[in-house]
Amino acid sequence: GKYDVAGSQNIFVDLYSFLEYAAPYTDPDYKEKAKSGFSKIDISDYSEFVYINMKDRIQQYNHNDYETIQGIVAEFASSVSYFVGFDQISSQFPIFVYLRQTRFFSLFIGLIINIIITVLTLLSIVLIYSLLLINVENRTFELGVLRMIGMKRLGIIQMVLIQSMFYSIPGIFFGLIISQAAFIGISQLLQIYVFEAPLPWFLNWEAVLLATALGIIIPLISAIFPIRTALTSNLTDSLDTNHSKTKAVKYSIERASDGNISFTQIVVGGAMAVFGFGVYYAFPLALLTFNITLLLYMFFGILLGMLLGLVVLSLNLENITEQLLAAIFFFWENVAIRNLMLKNLVAHRMRNRKTTIMYSLSLGFLIFIAVSFKIQILTFQYQEYQEAGSRLRIQSSSLYGFYSKNVIAELEELAQNDENIVDMAYITFNLHSTSSLVNRPQLINLGKYERKGQNIQGISPNFYDVVDSSFLVISQWTPSGWSLSEQLYSQKGSSSMIVGSLYQADLNLYDGVNNPIFLESITSTDRFPIYNYTQHLPLAFLDTSPVGSFSKFPGEDVQSNFVSIETFAYFSPTTDSIGKPPIQTMFLKINNDKADSVKRSLRRILQGVNSLKIEDLEDALQPLTIASTAMDVFFYFTTVVAMILCLLSLFSSMYTNINDQSKEIGILRAIGARKFTIVRLYIYEAFTLVMAASIMGVFIGVTVAYTMTLQQILFTQLPIGFIFPWELCLIIFGLTFLFSFVSAIFPILNILRLPIVLIMRKLVS
Secondary structure, X not given: OOOXXXXXXXXXXXXXXXXXXXXXXXXXXXXXXXXXXHOOOOHHHHOOOOOOOOOOHHXXXXXXXXXXXXXXXXXXXXXXXXXXXXXXXXXXXXXXXXXXXOHHHHHHHHHHHHHHHHHHHHHXXXXXXXXXXXXXXXXXXXXXXXXXXXXXXXXXXXXXXXXXXXXXHXXXXXXXHHHHHXXXXXXXXXXXXXXXXXXXXXXXXXXXHHHHHHHHHHHHXXXXXXXXXXXXXOHHHHHXXXXXXXXXXXXXXXXXXXXXXXXXXXXXXHHXXXXXXXXXXXXXXXXXXXXXXXXXXXXXXXXXXXXXXXXXXXXXXXXXXXXXXXXXXXXXXXXXXXXXXXXXXXXXHHHHHXXXXXXXXXXXXHHHHHHHHHHHHHHHHHHHHHHHOOOEEEEEOOOOXXXXXXXXXXXXXXXXXOOOEEEEEEEEOOHHHOOOOEOOOEEEOOOOOOEEEEEEEEEOOOHHHHOOHHHOXXXXXXXXXXXXXXXXXXXXXXXXXXXXXXXXXXXXXXXXXXXXXXXXXXXXXOOOOEEEEEEEEEEEXXXXXXXXXXXXXXXXXXXXXXXOHHHHHHXXXXXXXXXXXXXXXXXXEEOHHHHHHHHHHXXXXXXXXXXXXXXXXXXXXXXXXXXXXXXXXXXXXXXXXXXXXXHHHHXXXXXXXXXXXXXXXXXXXXXXXXXXXXXXXXXXXXXXXXXXXXXXXXXXXXXXXXXXXXXXXXXXXXXXXXXXXXHHHHHHHHHHHHHHHHHXXXXXXXXXXXXXXXXXXXXXX
């Protein structure tokens, strides 16, 4: 709607027929002529608010960058204000209030989606590359015959490209159909249960165009190295069908005079150059222009670079990991079988490396992104918790709203009699907001050369017993057995203040809580301002606190300053009595499972008091809970899709490995090895390969995600704990057991169903 539903109740009527129906019910003393004249008045001339919508406004708000939306709306509002008269109106943007609260969240979601698209694109490239390369290796004899009878290089290139397109084009067709059907179902569910507003039925044309473009570009990129392999293979080796193509030992001869280009050096050098440019220019640019989008993408780029580096480094631990897994999972197995399985892994290492990279890279990305999203959701929740202080609170929009209709007395009586309410505390308005005569007080040091603005608020003695104390991080104080808020009401605390840790360094308070500080307050008069100076002691230096704005970093330059109600009354010219402070917020500590009962009691007491508003923290967190649940399902689905892509690569690798070793399998059968023994051998190989890659991927993802968690704690100063993705790991390792069995059982049974003589004579292409 066009009105804040959380505000007071309103009645909406038609604008142009309002006076016609209202005129007969006006004051009886009005003359009939005056009443009839009401219908001739153009009521639009007396409009207080005019709502103006942009064309296609929903589309304009769909950008994930808040700055982009702000620019679009500012341009539109400027043009409207110019024609109406910018000096005659004041513009308000109520939607921006909500968009600004979630600007980082929407930006982060967009970033996650872009990263997931990038990851799935890379996996698709590696998958098609793996399938093409295995196809080329399995058809080396056929390609050799074609080259021998005169096929040119262009013909081989065309054949590989057509093969790659056959992988992609059906995927584009069926993928768009499935995505359109899924989009209709999901949009209708969201429309019914979440948004309660119409949503589009069809895919965005930009998304369709992007998917089609990727479907064409991916196979072209994937075909580069298979084409190179097909063109550079030796014709003699291609026509040799008597020897296995699997080689445990390889050697290469390099000549100093060849002058070949090293692609590894080009890639590493280019990456370092881009990294240097980003750190030297783009990073300062983002800081100076406060471009959060660029800064966030740079942070994620650095983390992704760290992740890729760990994937490359983990390849050096692949052999050790596989040996450990063989010793752990197959300690009961025959030593000969275990050793033969490890030798197979060594012989197939180069072919299996693509599968290892796919598993470790995709799982590392998914674990990292899933944990990052969880941390981001947790950050938003903690920020709401910290700002709210308690689940239930009562906000006042006027200085003395709690004293109308004796509300404060009824609330105190309710807190004493209702067993569902544990305790109740309150905090006052900022000192400078209680009177237009009082300017914002400033905290100054002994030399009066450093001064910092303060938001001085009075708190009740039980304040820190009621609000969530998990957000209270004390840098320095002198414990006395009382809570921090209770100490403000002691003999020492009556002249003390609770201030932020930032001021300990900025005001050069090297003696900490023993250093005197001075508060400068200015009271305006008709003749000249009056400067008041009072000396105090810091009761405590806080890094963070519930409700208040405290920090040890200069991002919060004007911070909170908590004092007792007596001290607040001394500073405030409008507070006549300490028994009637200007309460801004009342906090209630309740039994969470009885919140509805408490809210009903509060509504009964506050009925008719428009300046007081009940706020339930769970209502504010509900959208985040829905978003978290939806993204969990999305990550589970993405994990399964990534694992299926990896399965295809694993299946093709195991199929090629088994067929390349058909002669060895025939020899094992000839010397008496049973079919079940050979089946176990290759299932063990597939399991060890996939489990090692999965463990490395999970470890890499968790390491990078933990690094991001430390950064988030540093930025927000919130007690955020690391969230290990147990559900994703269970899905990953469960699918690992299943896929390792599926990838090996069908190729090996296809070989073992043949007689030993045919296995020995099987063509090695």
